[in-house]
Amino acid sequence: MSDLERQLTAFVRDGDVPVPHVPDLLERVAAGQRRHRQRRVAGLVAAACVVAGLGVAGVVLRDAGDDRAPNPAASPACGSVTIQSTGVTTPGPDAAMAQELALVLDGPAARPCTLGRGVRITVGSGASTTSTTVPATFTPVSLGVGQHAAVHATWRNWCGEASPVARIDFPDGSSAEARLDHDTPACTDPATPSVLEFRTAQLADVQGGGRRP
Numbered sequence: 001m002s003d004l005e006r007q008l009t010a011f012v013r014d015g016d017v018p019v020p021h022v023p024d025l026l027e028r029v030a031a032g033q034r035r036h037r038q039r040r041v042a043g044l045v046a047a048a049c050v051v052a053g054l055g056v057a058g059v060v061l062r063d064a065g066d067d068r069a070p071n072p073a074a075s076p077a078c079g080s081v082t083i084q085s086t087g088v089t090t091p092g093p094d095a096a097m098a099q100e101l102a103l104v105l106d107g108p109a110a111r112p113c114t115l116g117r118g119v120r121i122t123v124g125s126g127a128s129t130t131s132t133t134v135p136a137t138f139t140p141v142s143l144g145v146g147q148h149a150a151v152h153a154t155w156r157n158w159c160g161e162a163s164p165v166a167r168i169d170f171p172d173g174s175s176a177e178a179r180l181d182h183d184t185p186a187c188t189d190p191a192t193p194s195v196l197e198f199r200t201a202q203l204a205d206v207q208g209g210g211r212r213p
Contacts, residue, residue, distance in 0.1 A: 076170070076172035076173055077108060077111040077112065077172055078108060078113035078170035081106065081107065081108050081113050081143065081174070082105070082106045083104065083105060083106075083166070083177065083178035084104045084105065084106045085104045086102065086104070087102045087183075088101055088102075088155070088181075088183040088184060088185070097156070098154040098195075098197075099155050099156065100154055100155070101121075101153045101155045101180075101196070102150055102151070102152050103150070103151045103166060103168060104148060104204060104206060105143060105149045105150075107143050107144055107145055107146055107147040108143065110145065111145070112142045112143060113170065114140050114142055115141040115142075115151065116134055116139075116141065117134055117136045117138065117140070117171075118133065118170075119133070119134040119151075119168065119169070120132070120133045120134075120168070120169040121133075121166070121196065121198060122168075123155070123165070123167075123180070123194070123196055124165070125160075125164070126160075128160025128194065130158075130196040131196060132197050132198045133198065134198050134201070138198075138201070141201050141203060147203055148203065149202065150201070151200075151201045152198075152201070153196050153197055155197075156185050156195050157186075157195060158184040158187060158194045159190045160194065162184070163179055164179070164180055164184065166178055166180050
């Protein structure tokens with residue numbers, strides 16, 4: 001039993017506390033109160049730190065979220081290019097003659113798209129697919145924001161599906177596609193693959209959905 005407990009027992013039993021021990025008793029009571037206040041303050045500080053930490057973590061998580069507005073400038077330069085219209089020249093008297101495929105492109109949204117070496121044009125799917133690539137000898141054309149361009153290729157001997165899809169693939173990994181109408185080259189030899197050859201690409205003035213001569 002501690003001195004404090006013996007003093008309290010004597011007080012309950014005898015009704016008094018030895019005078020020499022009263023100051024010591026008061027000091028111990030005061031010290032206990034001080035320790036209690038210190039523990040309470042420490043608890044409040046710890047709780048405030050936890051709340052503040054959660055708040056900071058919340059801000060960090062929100063900043064790292066995916067709710068930011070898309071940035072066109074961070075996308076591939078040719079990623080927003082689309083095929084506005086397509087056309088195939090009407091065949092002449094000789095069905096075996098090559099026809100011309102024209103793809104009219106709408107320009108990009110943020111940065112110029114280069115039409116040059118490595119751009120690939122593909123028509124159809126499966127075994128009937130035919131394609132051509134812009135050669136390194138072609139002088140590149142810069143398709144700017146709000147501009148239009150016409151890409152031309154000769155095309156012959158199409159024995160594939162009706163209304164095939166034409167697709168243009170850019171070196172930056174983006175692509176655009178559109179379905180052609182029924183004006184495809186005649187099938188002159190089913191045993192021979194269709195031939196598509198790049199001819200040229202140039203900027204074009206477009207009015208009312210078509211190219212202006």
